[in-house]
Amino acid sequence: MKLAAVDWLFIGWYLALSIAIGLYYSKRAGRSISEYFLSGRSLPWWLLGTSMVATSFSSDTPLAVTGIVVKDGVAGNWLWWNFMLGGALTVLFFAHLWRRAGVMTEVEFIDIRYSGRPARFLRGFKALYLGVPVSCITFGWVTLAMVKIIQAVFGTSGTAALAICLGLTVFYTTLSGLWGVVATDMLLFGVAMAGSIILSVVSVEKAGGIGALVEAVKAAGAGTGKDYLSVIPPLGQALPLAFFVALFVQWWAVYYPGAEPGGGGWSAQRMLAAKDPRHAVKGTLWFTVANYVIRPWPWILTALAAIVVFPGLTGAAPGEMESAYPRMIAFVPKGIAGIIIASLFAAFMSTIESIINLSGSFLLNDFYRPFVRKRASEKHYVAVSRVLVLVVSLLGAGFSYVLGSVKMGWQLVMELSAGIGLVLLLRWYWWRVNAWSEIAALSASAATAIFLKIAPDNALARWLGSALERAGFQVDAWGVGILLIVAVTTGAWIAATFLTKPDDEAKLLAFYRKVRPGGAWGPIARLNGQRYRLQAAPFAGWALAVVMTVSLLFGIGKLIFLDWAGGAAYIAAGAAAAFALSRIIARIDWEGQ
């Protein structure tokens, strides 16, 4: 595909605007590391929530969704929609606690929650682990995905444009810190969504309009025995294990960037940067709605149109299914194609800038400052932060050459930490969890994942697989692996918790007073003289948030497919749940207890 001069004009103009916004904030970001990594803790809910969803919207996300829809239909998206359950949990139970904790990073939480040498080790280890390998793998897979998109659209000639885009992104992110990241994220998310909406309209037209598209997709499904348009997983038949794992295990057990149980990584960074706990809660709720309700339908429509436009796509290799998304760009008229390409650059840039700023925060705040140079000026720490951000960018870019495939990257991250979610949730609500609990969970999860890589066909996996088959599941190796990792990890960290001593009372008491969590804090609550209780309202709020998100997601889908009555019913249910949820959020005292 060859772009016209007007297309390049739009891309160049959009890049210049993004960089100008980023650089505008560089002076403010240079004042202190709190400004550089947390925007001075002054972000309103709409800015932090949009920044979360912009980061989550990567250049490879539309391709992954296209691959899922072409292979398993719309319902296949439950493989990632399940994370909305964890997202809603974070809104009601964790966002305000993060803000109350007042730490600089997710890793610094260890310092205020746990005591002794294990806590110091855990903080240093996690700073390096999350700051270097995890960040570089994520950077690598996002960049690799973008390289593949660019090559699918332009051939190798687009790689120079990508290198320029990457270089400029690293340049303004290094200078402008989180201020520049969240400000540009607003624009990048807008451009990314605009591009995907325009592409979906062009794609549906190419498939003959929405009515013809629905009929053609139904006909394609009749040939393969699949209902491509259904939004409900195939619960009535032998349930694929991957779906069971997604719906009942993955969202609370698996630490996945952007969907960490209880919040973590760049989502925790934005909660910590909120003006106050209420803004953290509202921003995280906005992220959940935008991420699961607003983003998916344009991609799904493009994927369904691709099934019609490219006959034989449903039987193609996974890579070919995914590349149907960039192939649809060929049908976009001159002058508009530049907007679509800019939208892919926007998705890429918004993720990259967040990854490098976050990894810099771990390396500076949780490694350099506590272990290398304890007392230095803010100016010094900001300068070191900028160097660290630059170093991580170079390492990540190098890693994109080493990484074999995009899927290899995210599978690696997901499998290595597949069982640690529960300990991350309970560390807020159970006084007995200590640093050894987390160390045991991390070690057991990684060890089991590596064992399963070396010996995938072991006796334990075979036994679990046949037991699940007898129970009526369609078994797959990935689902069995995740269940094994979660079981071993959970057993290991619970055993470690009871075999080791509790943390210092003084440390636990200080944490309890500062964060004021409810839950199982018996002896510490007695020491405190005042017990903070878990109320019923957040539980009701969680259920309502899930009902609202699912109803609005389904309702928009029904309306798109011209099912007016079904769409109206779902939207009405979503609106009712949203109203009830807003009442609950307004009544809870997020700042106090």
Add this chain to the structure above:
Amino acid sequence: MALGFWGVGLPLLLFGVLFCETAAQRVTVILLAALFGLVGTLIDRAGR
């Protein structure tokens, strides 16, 4: 930030009018351009 939204919305409007080939495409791009303009205005007001 507001300037950024206006800065994207304006060329979007121009390109939509000049280059879209069908009515559906034109309406979509013009509505998106209007949305960019609106968000830019809201951000501008929030900043004041």
